[in-house]
Amino acid sequence: MLGYLTMSPTTDPQLLDLAQSFRTTLRHAVYLSRSMNGEGRLSVVQLSTLSMAAEEPLRVSRIAANLGIRVPSATEQIIKLEQAGLVSRHPDPTDSRAVLVTLTDHGRTEWEAASRHRNERVAALLDQLGDDERATLAAALPIIEKLTHTD
Amino acid sequence: MLGYLTMSPTTDPQLLDLAQSFRTTLRHAVYLSRSMNGEGRLSVVQLSTLSMAAEEPLRVSRIAANLGIRVPSATEQIIKLEQAGLVSRHPDPTDSRAVLVTLTDHGRTEWEAASRHRNERVAALLDQLGDDERATLAAALPIIEKLTHTD
DNA sequence: ACCACAATGTTAGGCTACCTAACTATGAGC
DNA sequence: GCTCATAGTTAGGTAGCCTAACATTGTGGT
DSSP: OHHHHHSOSSOOHHHHHHHHHHHHHHHHHHHHHHHTOOSSSSOHHHHHHHHHHHHSOEEHHHHHHHHTSOHHHHHHHHHHHHHTTSEEEEEETTEEEEEEEEEOHHHHHHHHHHHHHHHHHHHHHHTTSOHHHHHHHHHHHHHHHHHHTOO | OHHHHHSOSSOOHHHHHHHHHHHHHHHHHHHHHHHTTOSSSSOHHHHHHHHHHHHSOEEHHHHHHHHTSOHHHHHHHHHHHHHTTSEEEEEETTEEEEEEEEEOHHHHHHHHHHHHHHHHHHHHHHTTSOHHHHHHHHHHHHHHHHHHTOO
């Protein structure tokens, strides 16, 4: 994000075009993701929280930021997940103010089941692509990851 | 989606792996998108609705499906957008039951301003990529679009 | 043509989630 | 050790989303 702060306000038109396309495609992909959200009784926020915690223990503030909600709202949902036995909360060893949210065994089992189901649905879509298309897609994913980690 | 209904329940492991990676990356990109949502007083749902209507007039039921909410909830938000002068509602000429939501001039102006701002922020991130990486990303976007339109 | 049924939105009422403000507790700097 | 910043939680109010019921228009059978 250092580059962002120091760059000129007028940006390269080509970059803006690609940004526009990227954002539009991302939005369409989210529509797809949302539309396959019907099954299961966990809310979008709760399932996203499980997904985050499945990768690594996270602070409440980080979870709230990723979800685009305020910290008290995140706390509320995390407590519900805790009461459901899906996550646990422990003080961060390196900073006793912070709370690390981790998946319980039960939570990981539940998340894996939900994840497997969605993977199958997406795999069915990927099956309709050609080999070259899948290769291009696979090559692009790390690049998108790179974008998301530059904050 | 025809292919989905007729395919075997056990899917190719490689496809499942790619599906998993795709969903994870998509989720991370959404976090980025959410985190740059602070500015502006429009809710996520309202802004998404504007984005949809900016592409083409859409039915209420379609908007609700894309947002992952029920039709009455979408109606409620659309009415608020209408009262703010951002969208207008008219019966679909081809089906008087349906309602088409379109952007007003004011709505388009507002949406373009918000969109431009976000494009600049994303462009700043894209600027950190190499030319080859941007090319790969650009090539992948139509493929992702293809995935999202196979429903 | 008519009748029953399906599809699309809207209205009404209740519940959940999210927000701001205030508070507690821990870490950081002078 | 005092002051201020940071991380979460609690409390209370507002807004968003849901289900159920209804009005209107399209569709299909007889």
